[in-house]
Amino acid sequence: MDIKIAIVDDHELMAKALSGLVEKFDGYEVIFEVSGGAAMIQRLQLQMLPDIVLLDINMPEMDGFEVSLWLKNNYPHIKVLALSMNDKEESIVKMLRNGAVGYLLKGCKPLELKQALDSVAKKGFYYTEYITSQLIRSLTPEALNNPVDQLGINDREKLFIELSCSDLTYVQIADKMCVSPRTVDGYRESVFQKMNVKSRVGMVLEAIKMQMVDLSGR
Template sequence: MPTLKLAIADDHELFRKGFISMLSNVPDFEFVLEAANGQELLDKMPGHQPDIVLMDLQMPVMDGMQATEVLFEQYPTIKVIVVSMYDEDRFIIHMLEKGVHGYLLKDTTPDEVEKAIRRVADEGFYYSDFVSRVMHRKMVNRLPANKHPFFPNATNVGLSNREQEVLQLLCDGLSTSEISDKLFISSRTVEGHRLRILEKTGTKNTAAAVAYAYKNHLI
């Protein structure tokens, strides 16, 4: 089993050290760097590039929002999971629209943290039940699409019927293999549909595509 290289950026040393200690017990997880703020994370990145960064939002010098933007610019293959105490819908939706691959609250259980890291590594995104409810509220709190003529729908974005089905299942939090089983198509076909959805919606990854779908009433 290949080792997953992790990094964490959080200004609370006790939390940071505890998080590292907790996840270091997982045999195929390895922390390659830790940082107390976004700038320190970026300074340490050369030579210690992780697969996934666990990112706090509120930090001195450079916060997690700024650090995430720079990280995606300079290291587009790195995945980011936000780990924050902020449970407000606006923070979560904003970060998903920025392209983060997952959003966890700091009281998340160790089992779910491990599950999130593995899902992001394998599938490129992870939505907890809490985040799924946030995105659902975002959708239902908006007026119907026909009240917003400038919002695109699935048709004028150019999604095929099958791509709409795949997008709906991605929004439901299903993995590639689960979508493959549900639609009776190969995993490679699912991945092809996913890539075309990203291209047509102009989004960077699955997490951003799902946020886009809720925001623009594509589902």
């Protein structure tokens, strides 16, 4: 089954060009293109639910930051891939903190867009070396030096986070930790609350941002 894509961009020519490009990628289908957040919400309410939203940032009325946060709060299973001309560090960080799982510049090559979509579809996120460096620079020294202590995460919760950054299911994580699945559910709820996230993907992204885990060798 093809992965469903939605495009939210107030520049019609850009939206059409993106749609045509994505449609050429094997395994992807564009189910709608809209010019803003309000129109996107209407489509979602009609059960036109994409797997991934390609989202512009600079839009009138409801900008990309607001749209991403709204999706995070209302449709957390829909993954947001930001696509913008804006390469400012604060914009990148804000989009990722508002729930985006990746950030691409509109000047990127078609191959990079395909790689980003593939990564989001398979791994749940897409981080380039540039984006990672921007995130690291945005963190405070305290967060970089002691994120675990800062959030009040104990050793068992830290192990749970590390294992969650793999392909293991929660049941397999419970087996690895020699505890019951119910205990792992408790770790998950506690960690989600401490890290202020609502999903496993969100937890992994926050862990990467705070350098609590290193996925480079995975």
